[in-house]
Amino acid sequence: METTYSVAFATAWGFRPVFRRDYERAALTHFSRHDAALTPARVVAEHRGLMEVITSEGQVTARLSGRLRHDAAGRADQPTVGDWVALRPSPAPTVVAVLHRQTxxxxxxxxxxxxxxxxxxxxxxxxxxxxxxxxxxxxxxxxxxxxxxxxxxxxxxxxxxxxxxxxxxxxxxxxxxxxxxxxxxxxxxxxxxxxxxxxxxxxxxxxxxxxxxxxxxxxxxxxxxxxxxxxxxxxxxxxxxxxxxxxxxxxxxxxxxxxxxxTPGLRELQLWSPEEAQRGATDPVARVAACCRFRDCDHRDEPGCAVRDAVSSGELTQQQWIAHEQLQRELAHQRRRQDVREARSQPRRRKKRNLGNKLRAKRR
Ligand SMILES: Nc1nc2c(ncn2[C@@H]2O[C@H](COP(=O)(O)OP(=O)(O)OP(=O)(O)O)[C@@H](O)[C@H]2O)c(=O)[nH]1
Ligand SMILES: [Mg+2]
Ligand SMILES: [Zn+2]
Missing domain, CATH: 3.40.50.300 (P-loop containing nucleotide triphosphate hydrolases)
Structure with missing residues (x-):
């Protein structure tokens, strides 16, 4: 296995020893004789599923491997800005693995x-x-x-x-x-x-x-x-x-x-407590939902809904679906309560936001 990055690159972009170790493991898993050499890269931006990544050779636009797109348990496991990834540079730059996030x-x-x-x-x-x-x-x-x-x-x-x-x-x-x-x-x-x-x-x-x-x-x-x-x-x-x-x-x-x-201005940064994240991560429906065509799919009548397919094929059970809906309701309730509290502590701000801002905010 070749290593295809310079020490200068690693130092400049924060490729620390923990990432290097993880990268070497990932490279062993994903490297085959038929592959072009892999290289480490850091995600600097993300646009509609395409990643801008920085490598030893400069910045390139990369897509996710099919396997990453489908295996990831919900969006949280998909690469995001700041992630280190293992990149297959050719023929088309492709992210084959996301290295373990430190923070x-x-x-x-x-x-x-x-x-x-x-x-x-x-x-x-x-x-x-x-x-x-x-x-x-x-x-x-x-x-x-x-x-x-x-x-x-x-x-x-x-x-x-x-x-x-x-x-x-x-x-x-x-x-x-x-x-x-x-x-x-x-x-x-x-x-x-x-x-x-x-x-x-x-x-x-x-x-x-x-x-x-x-x-x-x-x-x-x-x-x-x-x-x-x-x-x-x-x-x-x-x-x-x-x-x-x-x-x-x-x-x-x-x-x-x-x-x-x-980052874009946040209207609110809602806490994602570790215990909620835990419940979300073990939700089998969330895992399947990663393959829905739309990121904000409601799993009701949207086209390309992987969850409805999985329920009708029996891959997901009716009980799993009901448990998922229950969890979503609980979390939504909790979120509304937080919103009400927040609105009470900041009464003047919300009303004044004009339509232009609303439209802009929606597009994100
Ligand atoms: N007086 C003053 N104005 C500032 C200062 N910093 C930023 N501004 C002004 O505040 C406005 C908003 O600044 P941005 O940097 O676009 O704010 P932002 O936080 O990136 O906003 P979003 O990208 O919408 O989240 C601009 O007109 C800036 O010139 C400062 O230290 N003093
Ligand atoms: Mg800004
Ligand atoms: Zn769906």
Missing amino acids: HLTRQRAGRRTEAQVLAANIDTVFVVTSANADLSPRRIERYRRAVASGGAQPVVLLNKSDLVDDLRLKSLAAELPRDLPVVALSALHEEGFGALEPWLGPGATVALVGSSGVGKSTLVNRLREAEVMATGEVRATDSTGQHTTTHRQLVRLPTGAMLID
């Missing part, structure tokens, strides 16, 4: 069905970005903190737009947050306070940025990157809500050798 940031996907969505993989830190001139909901921060910690990464709260408020306001915001949570006040726009981010931006470190639309995630990425890679958008003056400018997740490398994953 992840996962939310409940908004939609009719409750589903885990891994927003970022193999991240050391999550910058929870907030805007110092907007209200901070300590409850919301606590939810972010728990979601980040349950995926194994370290949360850091960024109070951005410090240029718009005075020091007193910054101090009182920081005081509302749990003491053991690192907090950094900064201005992305004016590049102030960046020095305090250094501990998390060392060579080979990976950081995901999350937070509401318009808080300045992409602005920060661009300034740290020293290049305009991510589009940024004005915040509407009327109610200071963002416009959902960023529409896909993207991993970029900084001059310091750290990697940042920019």
Whole structure:
């Protein structure tokens, strides 16, 4: 078996020894005499099932092997931004295996069905970005903190737009947050306070940025990157809500050798607790649902529904289907309760969102 990557590549993109070991195992499993050599690659973006991956040779667009598409137990097992994968570069670049994730940031996907969505993989830190001139909901921060910690990464709260408020306001915001949570006040726009981010931006470190639309995630990425890679958008003056400018997740490398994953603004980051994830992962219906034509398939009258096929062929039993529906109802109920609580703590925000924003948000 050949190894086809350089040490420089491994160091630059955070291909740590744990990934190398897993890669070698995966390569042994997937490598055959007829194969072209495999190579490790890191997912930097994902578009409709196609992966943008970075390899020793540069960036390529890859598809998933048929086996990965069908074997994966639900979307959570599919490669996502930040994942390391084993890639077969030719004839057409194909991801043949996803290497074991060390950490992840996962939310409940908004939609009719409750589903885990891994927003970022193999991240050391999550910058929870907030805007110092907007209200901070300590409850919301606590939810972010728990979601980040349950995926194994370290949360850091960024109070951005410090240029718009005075020091007193910054101090009182920081005081509302749990003491053991690192907090950094900064201005992305004016590049102030960046020095305090250094501990998390060392060579080979990976950081995901999350937070509401318009808080300045992409602005920060661009300034740290020293290049305009991510589009940024004005915040509407009327109610200071963002416009959902960023529409896909993207991993970029900084001059310091750290990697940042920019994400679209979240309306809410719903906790995906390990126990729920566990129940979801052992749900046989979720496994089959990975093969439905539509990702948000309701398994009722959508064309190409693998679940209905499996029930009629007897591959899934009626009982398994009923148990699945029961679980979905419970999770939906729980989600509605969380939404009501969230809406109560932030009454003004929701009403003001205009139709344009709704349409934009739907497209994601
Ligand atoms: N005054 C001030 N404005 C900022 C700062 N950082 C970002 N902004 C502005 O806030 C607006 C939104 O910034 P973005 O970087 O697009 O926000 P985002 O978090 O990426 O938003 P989404 O991609 O929609 O999730 C832009 O007009 C930025 O110029 C800052 O530190 N101070
Ligand atoms: Mg953005
Ligand atoms: Zn279906």
